[in-house]
Amino acid sequence: MAMWGAPFSAQSRKLLLLGSGELGKEVIIEAQRLGVETVAVDSYEHAPAMGVAHRSYVIDMLDAEALKALIRLEKPDLIVPEIEAIATHALEELEQEGFFVVPTARAARLTMDREGIRRLAAEELGLPTAAYRFADSLDELRQAVEELGTPCVIKPIMSSSGKGQSICRVPEDAEVCWNTALEGARAKGTRVIVEAFVSFRSEITLLTVRSVSGTVFCPPIGHIQKDGDYVESWQPHFMSAGELEEAQSIAKAVTDQLGGRGIFGVELFLTDQGVLFSEVSPRPHDTGMVTMATQDVSQFALHVRAILGFPVESVQLLTPGASATLKAEGEGQAFTVSGMGEALALPRTQIRVFGKPAVRPGRRMAVALSAAEDVEIARTIAKQAASMLKVEVYENEQ
Ligand SMILES: Nc1ncnc2c1ncn2[C@@H]1O[C@H](COP(=O)(O)OP(=O)(O)OP(=O)(O)O)[C@@H](O)[C@H]1O
Ligand SMILES: NCC(=O)N[C@@H]1O[C@H](COP(=O)([O-])[O-])[C@@H](O)[C@H]1O
Ligand SMILES: [Mg+2]
Incomplete structure (x- = not known):
């Protein structure tokens, strides 16, 4: 039986979030709604979820010692x-000590790098994916490109x-691609995955919830x-x-293998040759x-419910809808977001401004959400709303 007392009390239920962006911000809000004590962690100050959590910490989450020290100090549930x-x-070590990692420490490890989850899906489960190779050097990359073709x-x-x-696009691009990968990798190391290009008709995220009630799928998101x-x-x-059934059976196979409870974002390509597995996030998806x-219950609320051990018997789509993002162009900490009034004047439209403390080119800063009688109308309105939002960077200030 789940039960808990007030945040900050000895009886509280404590959730510690590793990563505090726009997705975590909504997770914290949903946890707060159920009276859970919340701790937000990220590598920089004033991350979005930190503003809504009871407390927060700034640490390098790739630093195993720092991570273990913090968790042993906070002792989250x-x-x-x-x-x-x-x-x-x-x-994994903390899980061995008795800490509860969502959905499991193994799932977090396997999805941390593309190799873990790809080998599991394609080689262990035999699920259909794009052909792929791994490479550790420019030479190996050239070889992989030759084998897979352009x-x-x-x-x-x-x-x-x-x-x-x-x-x-052509074998001669390999060097530029190698350098792009080196610059964009988020941790040290040079390993890359090379995937055959899939000419998909469309791509979807199949949100899959594992809870005490079993597995439930949200309607597909294009x-x-x-x-x-x-x-x-x-x-x-x-x-x-038929396609939905294929998609659900792939999602079920992958999420059953990963195990644990929570929401999973299963990314799939819809092609004329069938549905292909791409990757999976064991957490809410952008x-x-x-x-x-x-939905009657958002992916964030579903995640929180499932991980707290509550039932998720079904998910209801209340209306078709769409989202469109606002991305920054400039760089810096002195900036403003404007156009919110115009966007909010559009029918059945909401916005989320994440509150990130700095912009850099391509950084997602806000999202527009619109509901309408059909998805095409919702898409048009959400895109219009997002296009009204502007990030203005003040060049001459810090
Ligand atoms: N093999 C492929 N063929 C065609 N398009 C691809 C392929 N792999 C990736 N893409 C395109 O690039 C997008 C991002 O790829 P992927 O999901 O692997 O990257 P990611 O960096 O993990 O993204 P995210 O973290 O946002 O999920 C895919 O959603 C798809 O549109
Ligand atoms: N595709 C994964 C994804 O969307 N993750 C979301 O973006 C944040 C990082 O944003 P940032 O790079 O702007 O700090 C993450 O913390 C998460 O909320
Ligand atoms: Mg992806």
Whole structure:
């Protein structure tokens, strides 16, 4: 039986979030709504989730010793990874000591790098994916490109939101792609994955919830990515019954293998040759921010419910809807976000301004969420709302 007392009391239930961006901010808000004590951790001050948590810490989460020291000090009831770049071996050690890692320390380790999850999905589970190779040097990369043919996609094994990702269109591009990967990798190390380019009809995120009730799927979310990062998403994405069944069976296989409780964002490509598995996040997904406008219970609330051990019997889509992102262009800490009034004047539209303390080119700063009678109208309105939002950087100030 789940029960707990007030935050800060000896009876509190304490959730510690590793990574405190826009997704974690919503997780913390949902946890707070259930009376949970919350601790936000990230590598920089004033990260979005820190503003809504009871307390926060700034540490290098790839530093195993720093991570272990903090967790042993705080003794949280739940450790909730929000990003991939975490010293996951430290999480495994902490799990051994009795700490509870969401969904499991092994899932966090396997999804931390593209190799772990790709080998598990393709080689252990035999799920359909794009053909792939790994390379540790420019020479190995050239060899992989030759074997897979062009075009192919090259990504650092440790990166997210498209960082370090590029398309190799002709074999001569290999060197530029190698350098792009080196610059974009989020941790030291040079290993890359080379994937055959998939000409998909569309791509989706299938949010999959594992709770005490079993596995429940949210209606599929369609999305568009630019330079490897999401710019637009909508729900539901229409697909045939056969295709949906294929997608759900892939999602079920991967999430059952990873185990634990919580929400998983299973990324899939829809092609004329069938559904391909791409990757999975054992946590809420950026494209799933649309669920704040469309579902009876958002992906963030579902995650919190499932990890606290509560049932998730079903998920209801209340309305079709869409999301569109605002990305910064400049760089610096002196900036403003404007256009919120105009965006909010649009029908059935909400915005989330994340409150990140600094901008850099391409950084996601806000999202517009619109509901409408059909997804196409919702997409048009969400894009219009996002285009009204502007980030203005003050060049001459700090
Ligand atoms: N093999 C491929 N063929 C075609 N397009 C691809 C391929 N791999 C990736 N992409 C495109 O790039 C996007 C980002 O790729 P991927 O999800 O692997 O990167 P990521 O950095 O983990 O992104 P995120 O962290 O936002 O999920 C995909 O959603 C897809 O649009
Ligand atoms: N695709 C993964 C993703 O969207 N993750 C979200 O972005 C934040 C990092 O943003 P930042 O790079 O702007 O600090 C993460 O903390 C998470 O909320
Ligand atoms: Mg992805």
